[in-house]
Amino acid sequence: MAISTSTSPDGAPGTAPPDGTGTGAERQRRRTLLHRLDVHGAPYAFVAPFFVVFAAFSFYPLIYTSWISLHRVELSTLNVMEWVGFDNYTALWEDDRFWNALLNTFTIGVLSTVPQLMMALGLAHLLNYQLRGSTFFRVAALTPYATSVGAAALVFTMLFERDFGMINWMLSLVGIDNIDFENNKWAAQTAISTIVIWRWTGYNALLYLAAMQAIPRDRYEAAAIDGASRWQQFLKVTVPGIRSTIVFTIVLSTIGATQLFGEPLIFGQGPNGITGGADNQYQTLGLLLYEEGWKNYQMGRAATVAWAMFLLLIVLFVVQRVVKRVLARKA
Amino acid sequence: MGKVRRKLRTRAVAAVSVVSALGLVVGCGGSDGGGTGGGKKDGKTTITMGLFGVMGFKETGLLDKYMKEHPDVVIKADVAGDEQTYYTALQTHLAAGSGLKDIQGIEIGRAKELSDTQKDKFVDLAGAAGTDHFLPWKQSQVTTEDKKVIGLGTDIGPMAVCYRKDLFAQAGLPTDRDEVAKLWEGDWSKYVEAGKTFKKKSKDDKVAFMDSSSGLFNAMIYGNSQQFYDKKGELIYETNPVVKDAWKLASEAATSDLTAKLRQFQPGWDPGLANSTFASTVCPAWMLAHISEKAGPKNKGKWDVAKAPQGANWGGSFLGVMEKSPVKKEAQDLVAWLTAPEQQAYLFKEIGNFPSSQTALEMPEVVDAKSDYFAGAPIGQIFGTAAKEIPDEQVLGRKDGTIKDIFSQGLTLIEAQGKSPNEAWKTTDKRIQKAAG
Numbered sequence: 001m002a003i004s005t006s007t008s009p010d011g012a013p014g015t016a017p018p019d020g021t022g023t024g025a026e027r028q029r030r031r032t033l034l035h036r037l038d039v040h041g042a043p044y045a046f047v048a049p050f051f052v053v054f055a056a057f058s059f060y061p062l063i064y065t066s067w068i069s070l071h072r073v074e075l076s077t078l079n080v081m082e083w084v085g086f087d088n089y090t091a092l093w094e095d096d097r098f099w100n101a102l103l104n105t106f107t108i109g110v111l112s113t114v115p116q117l118m119m120a121l122g123l124a125h126l127l128n129y130q131l132r133g134s135t136f137f138r139v140a141a142l143t144p145y146a147t148s149v150g151a152a153a154l155v156f157t158m159l160f161e162r163d164f165g166m167i168n169w170m171l172s173l174v175g176i177d178n179i180d181f182e183n184n185k186w187a188a189q190t191a192i193s194t195i196v197i198w199r200w201t202g203y204n205a206l207l208y209l210a211a212m213q214a215i216p217r218d219r220y221e222a223a224a225i226d227g228a229s230r231w232q233q234f235l236k237v238t239v240p241g242i243r244s245t246i247v248f249t250i251v252l253s254t255i256g257a258t259q260l261f262g263e264p265l266i267f268g269q270g271p272n273g274i275t276g277g278a279d280n281q282y283q284t285l286g287l288l289l290y291e292e293g294w295k296n297y298q299m300g301r302a303a304t305v306a307w308a309m310f311l312l313l314i315v316l317f318v319v320q321r322v323v324k325r326v327l328a329r330k331a
Numbered sequence: 332m333g334k335v336r337r338k339l340r341t342r343a344v345a346a347v348s349v350v351s352a353l354g355l356v357v358g359c360g361g362s363d364g365g366g367t368g369g370g371k372k373d374g375k376t377t378i379t380m381g382l383f384g385v386m387g388f389k390e391t392g393l394l395d396k397y398m399k400e401h402p403d404v405v406i407k408a409d410v411a412g413d414e415q416t417y418y419t420a421l422q423t424h425l426a427a428g429s430g431l432k433d434i435q436g437i438e439i440g441r442a443k444e445l446s447d448t449q450k451d452k453f454v455d456l457a458g459a460a461g462t463d464h465f466l467p468w469k470q471s472q473v474t475t476e477d478k479k480v481i482g483l484g485t486d487i488g489p490m491a492v493c494y495r496k497d498l499f500a501q502a503g504l505p506t507d508r509d510e511v512a513k514l515w516e517g518d519w520s521k522y523v524e525a526g527k528t529f530k531k532k533s534k535d536d537k538v539a540f541m542d543s544s545s546g547l548f549n550a551m552i553y554g555n556s557q558q559f560y561d562k563k564g565e566l567i568y569e570t571n572p573v574v575k576d577a578w579k580l581a582s583e584a585a586t587s588d589l590t591a592k593l594r595q596f597q598p599g600w601d602p603g604l605a606n607s608t609f610a611s612t613v614c615p616a617w618m619l620a621h622i623s624e625k626a627g628p629k630n631k632g633k634w635d636v637a638k639a640p641q642g643a644n645w646g647g648s649f650l651g652v653m654e655k656s657p658v659k660k661e662a663q664d665l666v667a668w669l670t671a672p673e674q675q676a677y678l679f680k681e682i683g684n685f686p687s688s689q690t691a692l693e694m695p696e697v698v699d700a701k702s703d704y705f706a707g708a709p710i711g712q713i714f715g716t717a718a719k720e721i722p723d724e725q726v727l728g729r730k731d732g733t734i735k736d737i738f739s740q741g742l743t744l745i746e747a748q749g750k751s752p753n754e755a756w757k758t759t760d761k762r763i764q765k766a767a768g
Contacts, residue, residue, distance in 0.1 A: 075426050076448040097765075157598060164602045180592075183747040270415050270597050271736040278743035279750075279758075294419045295733060296766045 062310075069303035076297060088304040098308070100280055101288040104189065108264075108284060109257030112193035112200075117249060119201045124208035125234055138209070141202035153195055153266035160191045160267075182268065185281040192282055195263045200256070204249050211245035212238055251320060258313055261286030271295075285309050368407070369433040369658045376661050380408040381432040383417035385620045386485060386648060388669055391681040397668060404661065413596065414438050415736065425449055433656040434666055437482050437649040439472060440732030445651075446475045447729055453481035454652040454659055456666070464672055464690040468723055473649050482649030483670040484687035486678070488615030489717035490550050490639045492522070493622060496706065497633050498610035502533040508708060512638040519551050519640045520580055526589040529610065539591035539609045544581040544746055545739035546595055546613040551577035554643035554720075559735075560728025566767060568734065569760065578738075582752035585745040592747045594739065601625040615645040616714045619683030623704040636708040642720020647687060685714050692718070730767045737762045 276283025
């Protein structure tokens with residue numbers, strides 16, 4: 001059977017082929033259709049992989065989690081579900097563990113994010129100078145970020161150990177008694193924040209550095225001619241120049257802090273890690289989720305915590321947008 | 332023409348990207364199809380095992396011995412140090428139906444939960460050849476209501492008290508194991524009294540009498556046939572006098588500053604053993620391996636074992652075979668071999684894990700066993716006597732393991748955080764309601 005393209009490659013009208021490909025006009029229309037599909041359809045095909053993966057690994061779990069959160073269901077018997085409506089949500093609202101975890105997430109978040117970003121800003125400012133071997137220092141700044149959470153947390157746990165840890169040993173040199181880092185609420189939260197700060201400072205510093213290098217040199221020159229000191233240059237030129245990057249890192253760090261999980265889990269180790277200490281003194285929302293799901297095996301309650309965290313992030317996002325808009329209007 | 336080809340190429344690329352995206356998804360979904368790790372290949376059978384703590388099979392070379400005797404078998408054992416971590420992963424694997432090993436270790440605190448909710452996922456080992464040598468109560472712990480046996484027993488945990496002779500001596504306490512046993516004969520509260528004497532007379536105030544109050548708590552409750560649950564499966568910890576007494580005495584030890592404020596098997600405990608921060612610990616037989624390993628050669632001979640005030644069973648494990656395993660038959664053979672009397676006696680001799688096999692209990696290797704590390708203590712005699720005092724019936728409950736953890740944390744509240752025993756009990760009670768409800 002002859003194919004249309006071989007009988008009239010230039011698209012000239014010929015005798016209608018018997019295979020039903022239609023007249024020249026029809027063929028023309030089909031080509032236009034294919035062309036349009038190509039132009040408009042192909043981009044969708046190209047971005048499809050992400051969205052297919054997103055649908056399977058983010059959207060579907062999200063929906064499924066919300067479904068589970070309306071049930072009473074145990075991890076070992078996921079097929080047996082008992083409908084309880086919004087009971088899990090009201091129980092969570094009345095559960096002081098939830099408020100405790102929320103507060104801990106907030107305090108650990110502040111304890112880790114604020115010093116971390118300040119230090120990153122300073123570090124980036126220093127790296128921005130003409131340095132010998134600057135590549136080395138930049139790579140070195142990124143090294144902690146490349147370390148796994150588990151390894152970092154384990155090492156820090158040993159450093160912070162009560163009887164034989166290095167930090168208590170150093171404190172004892174200046175006459176300070178051993179601190180029980182795990183059992184003291186603020187000591188534990190500070191120790192956990194230290195792990196977070198250690199891991200993320202270099203990463204944020206490099207983000208800042210990239211933004212700083214986009215600031216035109218002549219601004220600094222102009223400032224220098226006007227007699228601005230290095231510190232004034234930093235405050236009046238550098239910081240305003242990278243404002244959007246700072247906002248970006250704040251958003252990233254906030255999301256990270258809300259989901260804090262690995263560091264406190266490993267810091268406590270064993271049963272105490274899961275509950276965030278014997279008195280839940282450093283239990284974050286992530287740990288509460290894990291405790292409900294993988295210690296108490298109540299998947300419904302765990303899913304409820306997950307949704308509470310999700311809603312919390314949305315609220316944070318909205319607040320951030322509002323603040324940004326208000327600030328922009330003022331400016 | 333060129334245009335057409337280009338068009339075709341774009342379409343092909345588009346198609347490939349869509350297909351590969353779908354493939355990714357399907358691929359990820361399908362990766363759990365195999366279920367367990369082992370299999371047969373090129374005439375070799377690979378059996379995978381998931382273990383925890385010091386069960387000893389790998390450590391003492393038993394697995395190597397089996398592989399030597401069966402050249403066509405390769406055993407891959409994965410040992411998690413911490414049982415809680417191990418069990419959490421096992422639960423997740425069971426729920427997902429993937430990532431399971433052919434053989435999985437089961438700790439006694441989880442036995443009831445697994446035989447209640449997961450029995451279909453384990454091979455029934457009832458009546459398997461050559462497996463009728465276990466202590467009856469041991470076997471009954473993993474027998475489901477319809478008489479299915481989901482695991483074979485490894486060790487049991489008769490209790491004694493491990494103590495440091497040198498530290499007892501400097502506090503003016505006796506050091507001979509018989510005299511030490513007399514100090515607290517018949518009553519755990521005498522053990523706490525001994526601790527008070529120790530504290531008063533000790534010349535080194537950095538050394539505590541015992542490691543943790545939760546060890547004492549465990550020893551006391553496991554001497555009774557009912558602990559947290561009754562036979563009907565109802566929670567009775569609130570009213571059970573055994574639990575109340577144990578809580579009272581353990582919190583007394585905690586508030587009298589007799590403990591090193593450590594948590595067994597958690598950070599600080601191992602260096603505590605190595606650096607001698609406490610003089611005694613309540614030790615089930617299986618703990619001897621851990622102590623000798625962590626306290627190290629420099630403390631050899633300083634440790635000794637004395638009879639506990641009351642017989643009790645703390646812990647002990649089982650080995651189960653997964654129904655999904657592609658090498659079920661071979662895995663069963665391995666489990667039967669590992670839990671056979673000869674191997675149990677060998678493990679006891681090597682690392683002190685006490686046999687759950689009646690046959691093994693009567694073997695001279697067990698009866699006459701002495702421990703070099705523990706100053707030549709006749710551990711066969713001491714633990715053997717203790718094993719006979721273990722109640723014949725032990726009622727297990729679904730959340731035993733979790734409840735034990737919560738009680739340990741409750742005692743930590745008193746010990747390390749300065750909460751009052753009353754306040755700590757309230758918190759503990761609330762947590763158990765949450766966890767078990």
